[in-house]
Amino acid sequence: MVTGEGRIREAVRVWLPIGFFLVVALFPFYWMAITSIKPNSELYNKNVMPLIVHAPTLKHYVDLLTKSSFLLWTWNTMVVAVVATAISLILGTMLAYPLARMRFAGASLIAMTIAAIYLVPQPLLFIPLADIINHLHLGNTLTSVILTYPTMLVPFCAWLLLGYFKTVPKELEEAARIDGASRLQTIWKIFLPLCVPGFISAGIFAFTLSQNEFLYALIFLTKTSVRTVPVGVIAELIRGDVFYWGQLMAGALLGSIPVALIYSFFVEYYVSGLTAGSVKA
Numbered sequence: 001m002v003t004g005e006g007r008i009r010e011a012v013r014v015w016l017p018i019g020f021f022l023v024v025a026l027f028p029f030y031w032m033a034i035t036s037i038k039p040n041s042e043l044y045n046k047n048v049m050p051l052i053v054h055a056p057t058l059k060h061y062v063d064l065l066t067k068s069s070f071l072l073w074t075w076n077t078m079v080v081a082v083v084a085t086a087i088s089l090i091l092g093t094m095l096a097y098p099l100a101r102m103r104f105a106g107a108s109l110i111a112m113t114i115a116a117i118y119l120v121p122q123p124l125l126f127i128p129l130a131d132i133i134n135h136l137h138l139g140n141t142l143t144s145v146i147l148t149y150p151t152m153l154v155p156f157c158a159w160l161l162l163g164y165f166k167t168v169p170k171e172l173e174e175a176a177r178i179d180g181a182s183r184l185q186t187i188w189k190i191f192l193p194l195c196v197p198g199f200i201s202a203g204i205f206a207f208t209l210s211q212n213e214f215l216y217a218l219i220f221l222t223k224t225s226v227r228t229v230p231v232g233v234i235a236e237l238i239r240g241d242v243f244y245w246g247q248l249m250a251g252a253l254l255g256s257i258p259v260a261l262i263y264s265f266f267v268e269y270y271v272s273g274l275t276a277g278s279v280k281a
Contacts, residue, residue: 029253029256031249032249032253033249034053035245035246035249036060036246037053037057037060038056038057038246039055039057039059040246041055042055043245043246060244060247064250064254068232068237069224069227069232069236070229070251073228073229073231073232073233074229074254076226076228077211078258080142081207081210081211082207083146084146084149084150084206084210085203085206085210087146087150087154088150088154088206089199089203091154091157092156092158092160092161093157093161093192093199095154096157096158096159096165097165097187099111099158099162100166101165111159111162114155114162117155118152118159122216125151125152126215126216129216130219130220133147133148138220139222140220140221140223141226142221142226144216144220145221149209152209153206153209156205156206160198160201160205161199161202164201165195165198168195172191173190173191200266207259208259208262211230211258211259213230214231217230218231218235224236229251230255233252233255237251
């Protein structure tokens with residue numbers, strides 16, 4: 001039987017570390033939230049406690065939505081993220097399935113190469129990619145980033161899906177083939193439905209990276225009408241040495257909401273997909 005003193009010790013041992021890491025993880029969001037609702041009289045007053053809001057206001061949100069193109073940037077970001085994620089998942093599946101299910105010479109080398117390609121830094125790739133985009137006359141179009149994002153998303157999606165595909169028993173596919181199903185029917189009706197957690201985890205990662213990507217969007221999207229949220233907020237709300245902190249924090253907070261909602265709805269599938277993929281990869 002656990003005594004009162006034992007419960008206190010257990011609470012301290014378990015909940016104190018959890019509470020500490022929870023505060024550390026949520027503090028940036030709290031800082032963004034209070035900064036976005038502070039009036040300028042408090043925001044730029046050094047004598048006011050920075051962690052407390054005395055007279056909250058929504059003026060920064062109103063200015064962000066009415067005096068900037070934030071809604072257009074949000075639409076551009078969603079279009080780019082959704083399309084780039086779909087392309088990356090399709091190509092990643094086409095790359096991971098044969099490596100997981102078929103035996104051929106060089107399969108291990110290809111799998112290692114995929115992981116190595118993902119580790120290549122973006123600054124080494126944006127110069128040749130910029131040259132390609134310029135030759136295709138795709139500058140200042142959403143197509144430019146939609147085509148360049150998969151260069152960093154496909155390798156990771158393929159690596160993650162490769163590990164998850166290996167967790168699916170081959171006997172299921174073999175039984176379907178014995179019953180007369182073609183390989184394509186087996187993949188579409190048996191294999192892929194079993195890999196939904198893997199697709200969700202890879203899709204969340206690809207969507208998050210596409211939504212938050214900054215370097216390619218900064219280089220290829222210079223017009224206000226085609227910018228995404230990360231680039232638009234930085235380019236439009238920082239003018240010279242003037243930082244519009246209220247609107248910057250409001251934009252950062254609103255921009256993080258879609259990803260937070262996605263993680264909250266699919267967190268179980270996301271964790272299971274990452275766990276299976278990392279164990280088997």
